[in-house]
Amino acid sequence: MTDQRRRGFLKGMLGAGVAGFALGSGIMSLRVQAAATPDASDWPKKAFNTPGVDETIAELYEMEATESDQITMDLPTIAQNGAVVPVSVETTLPNVTSIALLVDRNPNALAAYFDIPQGTLPFVSNRLKMAETTDVVAVVISDGKAYKATQNVKVTVGGCGG
Amino acid sequence: MASSIRVRAVESGGVTSLKALVRHPMDSGFVKDSAGNVIPANFIKALTVSHKGKDVFVAHWGPAVSKDPFLEFRFKGAQKGDEVTISWIDNTGESDSTTATIA
Incomplete structure (x- = not known):
């Protein structure tokens, strides 16, 4: 059921994209800047609103991730300030198409994910917020399969309070 | 502005390293202000980097990305002097775009 809905949704997106292009080309000369605006309509709301690492991976990629020692994570073991924790991920796995960063104990686990087109190296560095001491999970899609690595961060001041 | x-x-050596810093509040919608009112969510949803009309990197962000987000990645196939375009859009529909020259 989910899969079919997803297909339908994708088709709809494609249609909308074509229509948008046809429409856009007419007014392109007026708004050159707008042509470069990314499309956020395919933002996966459900995946970004799911607590728990495994549930989120299943929602985002529709598969389970296996542990891999070929994923290198670079992040502090103790973060003084949970509002800004630098996280880097690099992998030697081949044919990487996507990398995701998940924070286990945040209200919603998914922090960010990245499309890695051919020619882009499987490396990304980003800064994330963490509510409390937590596991950070990096998910890499390589050859169509999901792999993950986990590292714990001790957070002394949470980044989601107020 | x-x-x-x-x-x-x-x-360097065929690989372009790109670092970007975006000024944006990235409010999660979980935080309250001093008067106890919830600060509404305001965060970047998508950021794309394109080179010669092709997307070389797409970031899909949620509210757990830090304020004033920083991003670094590397890609092949560009030369010094080429232009890259970075654009973002947030959940309120606000967007911005800039073009930089590879050094």
């Missing part, structure tokens, strides 16, 4: 995006792209 000055651009919200600061970019530095350096090519």
Whole structure:
């Protein structure tokens, strides 16, 4: 059921994209800047609103991730300030198409994910917020399969309070 | 108005390293202000980097990305002097775009 809905949704997106292009080309000369605006309509709301690492991976990629020692994570073991924790991920796995960063104990686990087109190296560095001491999970899609690595961060001041 | 995006792209040995810093509050919608009112969510949903009309990197962000987000990645196939375009859109429909030259 989910899969079919997803297909339908994708088709709809494609249609909308074509229509948008046809429409856009007419007014392109007026708004050159707008042509470069990314499309956020395919933002996966459900995946970004799911607590728990495994549930989120299943929602985002529709598969389970296996542990891999070929994923290198670079992040502090103790973060003084949970509002800004630098996280880097690099992998030697081949044919990487996507990398995701998940924070286990945040209200919603998914922090960010990245499309890695051919020619882009499987490396990304980003800064994330963490509510409390937590596991950070990096998910890499390589050859169509999901792999993950986990590292714990001790957070002394949470980044989601107020 | 000055651009919200600061970019530095350096090519070395065929690999271009791109660092971008975007000025954006990235409010999660979980935080309350001093009067106890919830600050509404305001965060960047998508950021794309394109080179010669092709997307070389797409970031899909949620509210757990830090305020004034920083991003670094590397890609092949660009030369010094080439232009890269970085654009973002947030959940309120606000967007910005800038073009940088690879050094």
